[in-house]
Amino acid sequence: MFELIGVTPQALFGQLLLGLINGSFYAMLSLGLAIIFGLLNIINFTHGAQYMMGAFVAWMLLKFLGLNYWWALILAPVIVGATGVLIERFLISRLYNLDHLYGLLLTFGLALIIQGVFRNQYGSSGLPYEIPEILQGGHNLGFMFLPNYRGWVVVFSLVVCIATWLVIEKTRLGAYLRAATENATLVGAFGVNVPRLITLTYGFGVGLAALAGVLAAPIYSVNPNMGADLIIVVFAVVVIGGMGSILGSILTGFGLGLVEGLTKVFYPEAAATVIFIIMVIVLLIKPAGLFGRTA
């Protein structure tokens, strides 16, 4: 079969795995965007910069404090999430009674600032980050070689995504969140502290982006520009999936990662644009997005 299509199984499955990894970043980032959008009604343009900050915080923790990858996995999302809380409290919260577009413009400006500062400090060549010892090496599965770390990224991000989904769908906090997304005023009238819920939600979404950044650090080098182009792809993912459904964002993210991987094998010229082309097709056929509710 592989002779027939003219690719080696190693190349095919290798690219599929890389596609899955990208897909897990798409899923985690679009999940965060969807949660933030649901409650705050803004599109967080800073998301890519916050993903990059996650990777940088991991690198700094190692370099300055000697804290390894596992610490970074916990601390980086908390630290970056905390900066997110400050951004929400002092900047974004001033825009809630304005047109949504101002939120986009504000977070775009913030992204320019954050990326610019990191670029000036660390250049744009990228810094290396070692794969933790326990996840080095890999397994030969017969049809392909599976580097342990890449397998870990896919499994771990899947777990994070599903856990997020469970928290939102099955817990009391998640119920508050869903209710506030529907009607914030009414939820506030029942005595729920909605502003705090909004702040925490933004912090959580940002933390999710930072977590994706930590996971990405050993695969791609830690680079100030790593989030800038990624966020545009994630926007396309969000348009394709629609932001109405949490599970939908996760599925769309992983699915599009796989499609991108396949394109790299069969028609590499289009690999950078395939997601945008799918977006165009989806807009033509189902403008609300695959899982979207018509607004």
Next chain:
Amino acid sequence: MSMPAETLDDKAGGAALSTAPASSRRLHVAIFAATAILVLAAPWMVYPVFAMKVLCFALFACAFNLLLGYGGLLSFGHAMFFGLAAYVSAHLAKVGAFTLSFGRFGAFEVALPPLTPELAILCGTAVAALLGLGVGLLAIRRQGIYFAMITLAIAQMIYFFSLQAPFTGGEDGIQAVPRGELFGVLPLSSDINLYYVVAAIFMGGLLLIYRIVHSPFGQVLRAIRDNEQRAISLGYDVNRYKLMVFTLSATLAGLAGATKAIVFQLASLSDVHWTMSGEVVLMTLVGGMGTIFGPIIGALVIVSMQNYLAFIGAWVSVVQGCIFVLCVLLFREGIVGVIAKWLRRPL
């Protein structure tokens, strides 16, 4: 959240006042005259190439403002029209010949000699208009922030196309584009000659935008921006109006980009990059969205800033980010918007 949403318009200074009464019209004529005099005198006050840069970006920002300020549509991908038109006009002015490839169905070669600058600019603008029509058809299928994300994503696609297409020169761009001779007669290698051509294009574009905004079409457009449901219930085909203003805006953005390619003899990837889309949003925001003259002031401010702050290098993007944040938080009317509010007249 169901909070009273302040529309873009409430913040957009003078635009809330719709038809220009006679007194406003006199004011506008006076401002147009002052602008024309300033534009005519500019090459004797500042370096002509700098003045041309300001005019190109001012036209770009005015075109963008037509869409955002009067149509209420935030496109985050306007660099695609600017940049693609720049590539097309640069290629036609330098090489001329091009190949239309239809994949396996073969290719169609058009053996053109290098075009004169006015034809190159015209063709670049036409390509931007076609692209605008296509992108508009897609993007108006969604509203609000989805619209912004879609335009951004399609612009990124055009960016990758510009990176890979054979005629664009990849990372180098198209360099050393000849300025040529206008209509084959007037040599544009002289900065002053070229400056007045650019000034004519700019004034023409500005008048066209003024005419569009103050036409019945412009009125309907503002009605849609302020309350789309109401415009629909009044029987307007909202999507047709949106598509028209999107195409017009793209065309004028293309005109600015095509002209810029001839002026700087260069079309490069930075013209199609999303940072360029961000810059034009910034110019409009600083000058005042929904005002006729605001984007010109915004372009002047941002281009001068880039020029005079060139020594701080990469920090320019940080400064731009700070201006973005400050404008959104404290200064949403923009410079001209504040003046308009003060004069109680739309500008």
